[in-house]
Amino acid sequence: MRRRWLFADQLGPHFLDDPGQPVLLVESKAVFRRRVFHRQKAHLILSALRHRAEEGDARLVRAATYREAVTEPVTVCHPTSRAARDLVRRLPDVEMLPPRGFVTAPRDFTRWADGRDHLRMEDFYRFARQQHGVLMDGAEPCGGRWNLDADNREPPPRGATRLDVASPPEINEDEIDDGVRSELDRWQRVDGIEFAGNDGPRLFPVTRREALARLRHFVEHRLPVFGPHEDAMLAGDPWMAHSMLSPAINLGLLDPVEVISAAADAYRAGSVPLASAEGFIRQILGWRDFVWHLYWYFEPRYRSENVLGAAGRLPKWFATLDADAVEARCLSDVLAGVRDRGWVHHIPRLMVLGNYAMQRGWRPAAMADWFHRNFVDGYEWVMTANVIGMSQFADGGRMSSKPYAAGGAYLNRMSDYCGGCRYDPKVRVGDDACPYTAGYWSFLARNEPRLAGNHRMGRPLQGLRRLDDRDALVEQEHARGSRAP
Numbered sequence: 001m002r003r004r005w006l007f008a009d010q011l012g013p014h015f016l017d018d019p020g021q022p023v024l025l026v027e028s029k030a031v032f033r034r035r036v037f038h039r040q041k042a043h044l045i046l047s048a049l050r051h052r053a054e055e056g057d058a059r060l061v062r063a064a065t066y067r068e069a070v071t072e073p074v075t076v077c078h079p080t081s082r083a084a085r086d087l088v089r090r091l092p093d094v095e096m097l098p099p100r101g102f103v104t105a106p107r108d109f110t111r112w113a114d115g116r117d118h119l120r121m122e123d124f125y126r127f128a129r130q131q132h133g134v135l136m137d138g139a140e141p142c143g144g145r146w147n148l149d150a151d152n153r154e155p156p157p158r159g160a161t162r163l164d165v166a167s168p169p170e171i172n173e174d175e176i177d178d179g180v181r182s183e184l185d186r187w188q189r190v191d192g193i194e195f196a197g198n199d200g201p202r203l204f205p206v207t208r209r210e211a212l213a214r215l216r217h218f219v220e221h222r223l224p225v226f227g228p229h230e231d232a233m234l235a236g237d238p239w240m241a242h243s244m245l246s247p248a249i250n251l252g253l254l255d256p257v258e259v260i261s262a263a264a265d266a267y268r269a270g271s272v273p274l275a276s277a278e279g280f281i282r283q284i285l286g287w288r289d290f291v292w293h294l295y296w297y298f299e300p301r302y303r304s305e306n307v308l309g310a311a312g313r314l315p316k317w318f319a320t321l322d323a324d325a326v327e328a329r330c331l332s333d334v335l336a337g338v339r340d341r342g343w344v345h346h347i348p349r350l351m352v353l354g355n356y357a358m359q360r361g362w363r364p365a366a367m368a369d370w371f372h373r374n375f376v377d378g379y380e381w382v383m384t385a386n387v388i389g390m391s392q393f394a395d396g397g398r399m400s401s402k403p404y405a406a407g408g409a410y411l412n413r414m415s416d417y418c419g420g421c422r423y424d425p426k427v428r429v430g431d432d433a434c435p436y437t438a439g440y441w442s443f444l445a446r447n448e449p450r451l452a453g454n455h456r457m458g459r460p461l462q463g464l465r466r467l468d469d470r471d472a473l474v475e476q477e478h479a480r481g482s483r484a485p
C-alpha cells in the first residue's frame with residue numbers, strides 16, 4: 001500500500017484507507033515566513049502535526065518546500081485549497097484521490113447547484129438532509145419542520161453574565177506543546193518570523209483522543225442548550241454553548257459525519273431537544289459543507305469580488321488586534337477575544353467584526369486574509385463564502401439575500417455589551433452616537449443606489465430616506481472613518 005501524504009488539515013483516521021497505512025507528514029517553516037499568522041494558530045497546527053507523527057507508521061519531514069519533502073510515490077486526498085491542489089498536480093508520483101472530510105460529494109453538490117439562479121444554504125441543507133437521511137422521518141423532516149431557527153434566536157438570559165452550562169474538558173499540554181512553544185519563541189527571536197495575537201495555553205484539541213473527548217462532552221452537556229442562545233453574546237462568556245469543535249473538524253481530527261451522527265443519535269435518544277440538534281446539524285451538514293462546495297463551485301476570481309466597491313485599507317489598530325485602542329465595548333471585547341484566543345463564535349465574527357468592516361468599507365479580500373490568518377480554524381476554503389459572500393456581501397447576493405448589516409439595536413438585543421459602553425445604541429448623531437448605529441445608516445446611505453434593487457432592503461432604505469439628520473450623520477461618520485471607535 002502506498003504511503004498516504006496527509007496535509008495538516010487531514011489528520012484523522014477517515015483520511016486513510018486502512019488504520020495501518022503508512023503516513024507522510026510535511027512541516028514547513030516557510031509557510032510562517034510568508035504571512036503573519038496568529039501565534040496560537042501556528043501552535044495548534046505544529047502541535048497537531050507532531051502529535052500525529054507519534055502515531056503508527058508516520059514519517060514527519062521538515063522541509064522548505066513540499067517538492068523537497070515528497071520523494072517517494074504517495075497518494076493524497078484532494079487538498080483544501082486551489083494552490084495546494086495545483087501543487088499536488090505538478091508533483092510526480094503523487095496520486096490524488098477525491099476529497100474527504102466533508103459530507104456531500106462534489107458531484108451531488110454540482111447536480112443540486114447547476115441551473116439555479118441563486119444558491120441558498122437553506123435549500124442545499126434540505127437537499128443534504130434528504131440525501132443523507134439526517135433527522136428525517138421517512139420523507140418528512142423530524143418534527144415536521146426543516147428549520148427551527150425561530151426557536152434559536154433568543155437574546156442572552158436576562159441578568160446572566162454567563163450561560164449555565166458545563167465548561168468543556170480542559171486541554172492538558174504535554175512535552176510536544178512545550179517543544180512547539182520554545183521553537184516558535186526561537187523563530188520569533190532568531191529568525192525574525194512574526195506572529196499576530198498573544199500566546200496562551202492551548203485551548204483546542206490536537207489529537208483524535210482530545211477531539212473525541214470534546215465531542216462526547218459537548219453532546220452530553222452542552223448540545224442540549226446549544227439552540228436557544230446560539231446567536232447571543234455575553235461579555236463574560238465567550239464560548240456560550242457553542243461546540244468549539246471547528247478547529248478539530250478543520251484539522252481533520254473529527255469526521256463531520258460522526259459529529260452529525262452523535263447529535264442526531266442524542267436527539268433520537270431523547271437527551272437533546274430537536275431545536276438544539278437541528279440547529280447544530282444545520283451548521284455542519286448545511287453551512288460547513290455549503291461554504292466548502294462554493295469555494296470550488298464559484299470561479300477563482302470570486303475571492304476578489306467587490307460589488308460594493310469597498311476600497312478601504314484595514315486600519316492598523318484592527319490589523320494588529322489592538323483591542324485596547326477601541327472604546328466601543330462590543331468591538332473591543334471581540335477583538336481582544338481574537339487577540340487572546342484566535343477564536344470567537346459566529347455572531348461576533350459576523351455581526352461585530354464583519355459588520356463593522358462592511359460599514360466602514362474595508363476591502364473584502366483584505367478581510368478574508370485577516371480572518372484566515374487570525375483565527376485558529378481559518379482556512380482558505382472557509383473564507384470565500386463566509387467572508388466575501390456572507391459577511392461582506394461583496395458578491396452582490398450570489399449566496400445570501402441581503403447584507404448582514406446591523407446597528408446597535410441588534411447588538412443591544414443580542415448581547416450585554418451596550419450597558420457598559422461609553423456609546424448609546426439608540427443615538428445616531430453626537431458624542432454618544434453608537435458607531436454601529438451611525439455606521440449602519442451611513443453604510444446604507446453610501447450604498448443606496450447599489451442596494452435599491454434588493455427587495456429585502458426596501459424597508460431599511462425607506463427608513464434611511466425618512467431620517468431627518470441624514471446629512472449630519474453622514475458627515476459625522478465620514479469624519480470618524482476607520483479610526484478606532
Ligand SMILES: Cc1cc2nc3c(=O)[nH]c(=O)nc-3n(C[C@H](O)[C@H](O)[C@H](O)COP(=O)(O)OP(=O)(O)OC[C@H]3O[C@@H](n4cnc5c(N)ncnc54)[C@H](O)[C@@H]3O)c2cc1C
Pocket residue numbers: 241242243244245246247249250280283284287288289291344345346347349350354371372375377378379382383386387390391
Ligand atoms: C466572517 C466569518 C468568518 C468565519 N471563519 C471561519 C473559519 O475560519 N473557520 C471555520 O471553521 N468557520 C468559520 N466561520 C463559521 C463559524 O463562525 C465557525 O465555524 C464557528 O464560530 C466555530 O465555532 P464552533 O465550533 O463553536 O461552532 P458551532 O456554533 O458549535 O457550530 C458547529 C460547527 O459548524 C460548522 N460551521 C458553522 N457555521 C459554519 C460556517 N458558516 N462555515 C463553516 N463551518 C461552519 C463548524 O465546523 C462548527 O464547528 C466564519 C463565519 C463568519 C461569519
Ligand code: SF4
Pocket residue numbers: 328329330331407408409411412417418419421422423424425434435436437
Ligand atoms: S453602544 Fe454600540 S458600540 Fe457600544 S457596545 Fe453597544 S453596539 Fe457596541
